Amino acid sequence: MTEFDTMPSPLGEMLIASDGEALSGLWFLNQKYSPTLDGWRRAPTHAVIRATHEQIDAYFHGDLAAFTVPLAPRGTPFQEHVWRALLTIDYGVLTTYGDIALRVGLPKAKARAVGGAVGRNPISIIVPCHRVIGQSGSLTGYAGGLDRKRALLALEKQGAASRRPEFALTGEA
Structure with missing residues (x-):
């Protein structure tokens, strides 16, 4: 259950x-x-x-950059492989769908398949799909909405350990 x-x-x-x-x-x-x-x-x-x-x-609150809660996301073997690759992206670091495709042993042409798996990530924030961007540097796709993706990336960019960051959402919640 x-x-x-x-x-x-x-x-x-x-x-x-x-x-x-x-x-x-x-x-x-x-x-x-x-x-x-x-x-x-x-x-x-x-x-x-x-x-x-x-x-x-x-x-x-800016006090934690690495999570220790045990994880058990459920998906296809391919999705789970991609989600494990997402866990290797360090706090505050961005990567592309093409780079994730290479990490999981697929050619860059398979970045679209990786994007589909990233989008189905069931553990937001902890499995950091928000750190994946388009090849051109654009903020593409985030199941929680691009405004949330921007806010999460801004929080990590701040890296503020001693103060509560401010958040502003401009789009849908």
């Missing part, structure tokens, strides 16, 4: 999901590809959900 809770964030309400032993999902509410809660059980005191909430709070 999937256990879940929600939490506020500076960029909107988030949904946290656990398979009981690890984090299986972290989405902004109503983002593209977010799940329905059918058959899920609210469990705000579950250890994985509490740890995720604490780590996401610390990230948004």
